[in-house]
Amino acid sequence: MKTLCGVLVGDMKDPNPETRGKVALVDIPFPAMGPQDVRIKVAYCAICGSDPHCVAGCFGQPKGSTEPIPLGHEISGVVVELGPEANHKGLKVGDRVAGNFLRFCGGCYYCQNGQQQFCVNAQQYNRPGYAPELIWHEDQVYKLPDSVSLKEGCLLEPMSIIVRMMDKAQMKVGMRVCVCGGGPIGLLALQTFKLYGATDLTMIEPIADRRALASELGADHLIDPASQDVVQAAMELTGGLGYDVVLDCSGSVRAVTSLPDITANCGMLIYGAQYPNEYELPFNISKYCYFKEITVTGVMVAPYAYPRALQLLPRLNLKCLTETVFDLDDGVAAFDAQLTGKYPKILIKCNPDLE
Known part of the structure; x- marks a missing residue:
């Protein structure tokens, strides 16, 4: 599956092309569905300011690593498949959704202590968003109100x-x-x-x-x-x-x-x-x-915030944050544009048939 990844850890603004961080469309394996998982056809994935930081190795990747770093977490899309036990939230195939790129485990010390932002098991559920499809656990997925477009829906994570x-x-x-x-x-x-x-x-x-x-x-x-x-x-x-x-x-x-x-x-x-x-x-x-x-x-991510963020999205003016859109095939150019600071927000369209 083609997805936009970081392919070399380094400073993205480093003038040396051999050592600076880069992004590229890379083939990575698509994960298997779990019993409570949801397969989502991605409509839009917005570039977060943290994505270039991720390519630059700010989140623990060793300097010089050539392992692809899956990117993208501000997504919206449409449910195309539900695991047999994904029935706790009333989701259906065809639902327009957005969500939390992290799934908090609920059982570790921090989750039990009202500090789920420090969940020790959260990162294993971080799946790439600059891709035609992704799989998230149903706990991570929220149905969008009819009044929120798919373009606006990918702003649920920053709204959280x-x-x-x-x-x-x-x-x-x-x-x-x-x-x-x-x-x-x-x-x-x-x-x-x-x-x-x-x-x-x-x-x-x-x-x-x-x-x-x-x-x-x-x-x-x-x-x-x-x-x-x-x-x-x-x-x-x-x-x-x-x-x-x-x-x-x-x-x-x-x-x-x-x-x-x-x-x-x-x-x-x-x-x-x-x-x-x-x-x-x-x-x-x-x-x-x-x-x-x-x-x-x-502020460390967004514990206990998504239901309220979903309520707020229709009340804000999001037009200026959803006007600049690149296709997934032009994802590298989108990241170059992100680094210029010219645009308030850049969205990457991951499936041309979804609006």
């Missing part, structure tokens, strides 16, 4: 991350909120914060087109970190108070150092992106934890 972020933010109506980074997660988070009644809702983003999108989607204020002092601008916008919630979706080591300074006393600072493994943030514990009492946290 937004739900997890909102859980971590502990939002209350009227809180001042800042989102750093106007990529797909940042734009989804911005809209969701708006639903919560966030005030002084601010987007920090250096790309003008993304700032314009953020304004269309509900941002009250915009900060261009390339031309403005972020701390000064943030304090002017909030009357010197800072933001009750600051969420970083940029993953930029240039962006994250100023965020503790714009977090309000007793505020919540969430580093919600992925950062270079070797990066260490300069952080003055006395200044931020003693004198400001801020809470600093992160």
Whole structure:
């Protein structure tokens, strides 16, 4: 089965073609169906910001490995086969679905302790999405509402991350909120914060087109970190108070150092992106934890989030995140386009007959 994989671990931007990370269409074996498995004909698989990180070896692959790394987890599709015991969720052949690329086992210490994001058995159920078909356990699969298209449905997984972020933010109506980074997660988070009644809702983003999108989607204020002092601008916008919630979706080591300074006393600072493994943030514990009492946290996948994410999808404006589509045969070009940062979101169409 042809699927888009990482084929060499390395820095995808390395100028040396022999050592940089690459993607290619590769033939890999198709797994056998289990009794509770669901075979899905994939309609769309969206490129996640983590996919290039995966090719670059950020998730434990040994440097220099030539083993294909299956990619793609933000999928939508149609059920084409059900295992004989896949009857717990009422799924039927022909259902339009999306889902969670991880299946949490339910039995390990973390699953039993309300921390299923650390499930020690989850990774064995991670199957590639940039492919004509895939097999997931029925626990991973969710039927899409009629009001959500297959293009929009492949955003269920990133929407689950937004739900997890909102859980971590502990939002209350009227809180001042800042989102750093106007990529797909940042734009989804911005809209969701708006639903919560966030005030002084601010987007920090250096790309003008993304700032314009953020304004269309509900941002009250915009900060261009390339031309403005972020701390000064943030304090002017909030009357010197800072933001009750600051969420970083940029993953930029240039962006994250100023965020503790714009977090309000007793505020919540969430580093919600992925950062270079070797990066260490300069952080003055006395200044931020003693004198400001801020809470600093992160986000590890999306436990307990998918049913609520499914409810939220129809309430958000997803048009700007579903406009750019490449065919699976053009998947390498799609990844090249992803690295330019030109497009808010890129979808790969895996079956031409599914819309």
